[in-house]
Amino acid sequence: MPSKTPLTGAEVAKHADSKDCWVIVHGRAYDVTEFLLEHPGGMKIILKYAGKDATAEFDPIHPPDTLEKYLDKSKHLGPVDMATVVRETAVQSPEERERQQRIQEMPLLEQCYNLLDFEAVARRVMKKTAWAYYSSAADDEITVRENHAAFHRIWFRPKILVDVEKVDFTTTMLGTKVDAPFYVTATALGKLGHVEGEVVLTRAARKHNVIQMIPTLASCAFDEIVDAAEDDQVQWLQLYVNKDRAITKRIVQHAEKRGCKGLFITVDAPQLGRREKDMRSKFTDPGANVQSGQETNNNQGAARAISSFIDPALSWKDIPWFQSITKMPIVLKGVQRVEDVLKAVEAGVQGVVLSNHGGRQLEFARSAIEVLAETMPVLRQRGLEDKIEIYIDGGIRRGTDILKALCLGAKGVGIGRPFLYAMSAYGLDGVNRAMQLLKDEMEMNMRLIGATRIDELDESLLDVRSLFNHGAPPADTLAYSTYDPLVNPPQRITT
Numbered sequence: 001m002p003s004k005t006p007l008t009g010a011e012v013a014k015h016a017d018s019k020d021c022w023v024i025v026h027g028r029a030y031d032v033t034e035f036l037l038e039h040p041g042g043m044k045i046i047l048k049y050a051g052k053d054a055t056a057e058f059d060p061i062h063p064p065d066t067l068e069k070y071l072d073k074s075k076h077l078g079p080v081d082m083a084t085v086v087r088e089t090a091v092q093s094p095e096e097r098e099r100q101q102r103i104q105e106m107p108l109l110e111q112c113y114n115l116l117d118f119e120a121v122a123r124r125v126m127k128k129t130a131w132a133y134y135s136s137a138a139d140d141e142i143t144v145r146e147n148h149a150a151f152h153r154i155w156f157r158p159k160i161l162v163d164v165e166k167v168d169f170t171t172t173m174l175g176t177k178v179d180a181p182f183y184v185t186a187t188a189l190g191k192l193g194h195v196e197g198e199v200v201l202t203r204a205a206r207k208h209n210v211i212q213m214i215p216t217l218a219s220c221a222f223d224e225i226v227d228a229a230e231d232d233q234v235q236w237l238q239l240y241v242n243k244d245r246a247i248t249k250r251i252v253q254h255a256e257k258r259g260c261k262g263l264f265i266t267v268d269a270p271q272l273g274r275r276e277k278d279m280r281s282k283f284t285d286p287g288a289n290v291q292s293g294q295e296t297n298n299n300q301g302a303a304r305a306i307s308s309f310i311d312p313a314l315s316w317k318d319i320p321w322f323q324s325i326t327k328m329p330i331v332l333k334g335v336q337r338v339e340d341v342l343k344a345v346e347a348g349v350q351g352v353v354l355s356n357h358g359g360r361q362l363e364f365a366r367s368a369i370e371v372l373a374e375t376m377p378v379l380r381q382r383g384l385e386d387k388i389e390i391y392i393d394g395g396i397r398r399g400t401d402i403l404k405a406l407c408l409g410a411k412g413v414g415i416g417r418p419f420l421y422a423m424s425a426y427g428l429d430g431v432n433r434a435m436q437l438l439k440d441e442m443e444m445n446m447r448l449i450g451a452t453r454i455d456e457l458d459e460s461l462l463d464v465r466s467l468f469n470h471g472a473p474p475a476d477t478l479a480y481s482t483y484d485p486l487v488n489p490p491q492r493i494t495t
């Protein structure tokens, strides 16, 4: 039973080992002894805070309702008199001192002129583990770089002497009118980059009238992200399907009740990929949105540790079940070949996102823009192009990248990491500026290719002859300067 009189710090501190482990989170004590073995991030990280206040470590990667939802009420021990809790003075490591110095020396926001500028600043000012989690990708990181490079193999065939005084790039996505053909795609663990997490993206999406896709593995609770939206603001739900379908059903139906206007089921991640930068950064405190208990070796990095609940048995057979539990439009996120787009049409879903998960899953998956160029001619040949909405994500950094996708037939594009980097470096102002820069680039480049509306964008404006050849693109200095090469294991210090 929770204690009526607040516990003291000294009382909590007595329970500080694996046989008897209490922690304090947001001024309340919890007995997590039995949960140690189940913690998806492993027990080591909890034991580091045994008997102590774990709030600062807990917050970035657990939604506030995690303990309510996943720890039995009998383990909730009640409030703690925080005045009696001994505060450990954190000793700043030399690395952290240098990072703080770099934060002091950050460029002004106005000095960022494109999305890669935000990436460069984020790389300098983010905590190493957070940067490693956001920036990492599968294996040798060939696909993540190809995602960006592939756009450089498409060139324009602009029209001239078109009256482009007025340019309008508003469009619709799953029936929602938006001010620009991009949306904020789902990315996990927003609080690693910014103390407020995903709600920052919600506010920027509102300002720019674009849609935010809410991630299953958000740092903020789902309801917090919905509550941060204005009444008429449209959000979608990205879903990792839980092995326990009752949980999945609850999540989907709750999202629909809260007004979400699209269900994006991730289909490229039966298991989250192996990302060596993330693993090497020795992420020691994973555990976002814990949905089931299963121990994970925390040397595996954040990605593995937070994803043990995902159902690898998910298959086409499950689609009718999703259609039976929700009226939200269903979109399959992570489709990578035209054959599967045709199956998606047959299954009666409303859309697909051609995506390789930001290069974080299957190494040598092709870029979404290439899969789009493969897909649209087949859909048109079969008269199916209006039967399904096609979105893409991965590698988009410029207004011209968006234009290329739209010319090829995409309804819109998802942007993930660039908004996270803008948020991590400059908070809401950063994301607002990143979105505005994309809009400015869109407007100017629509003029330069001779198009005034989205429905005037078509393949005749492009030269895609090189797209399918995976040769060397022109040198891409901004992208190279933000790329951290993979490294070999460091020498151990033995003295």
Ligand code: PYR
Pocket: 188, 217, 272, 303, 357, 360
């Ligand atoms: C990722 O790390 O890629 C997730 O989707 C969680």
